[in-house]
Amino acid sequence: MGITFLNSPMGSVFQAFEELYPDKDCLFEFVPQIEGGGYGVTIFPDDGSTTVIFVDINLSYLDMLDIITHELAHLVVGVVGGDGHGEEWGKVYGFILDKYEEIEKKRVFG
């Protein structure tokens, strides 16, 4: 039978993103530290190659879920508006969270 996950919050974050934005591609890597500081970063290469997301592996699980959601929102809208977290970014961040909650509720309540 192996291991049956009764839940997988991190899996649900990525599932939520892929359901909302199936055409968005990136490479994703957990790293021991983020170059230049911070907890995560989304790199959009100048040469147009695949976007890369790095997330600090040392975070608590819940913080990691938040940073992953944060960076996935950048994957959709880029780094735009003020400090890079403008209205559009906030909307996408909220969409991902809402979809995540929908997936988790469905898992619990059917």
Ligand SMILES: [Zn+2]
């Ligand atoms: Zn950001």
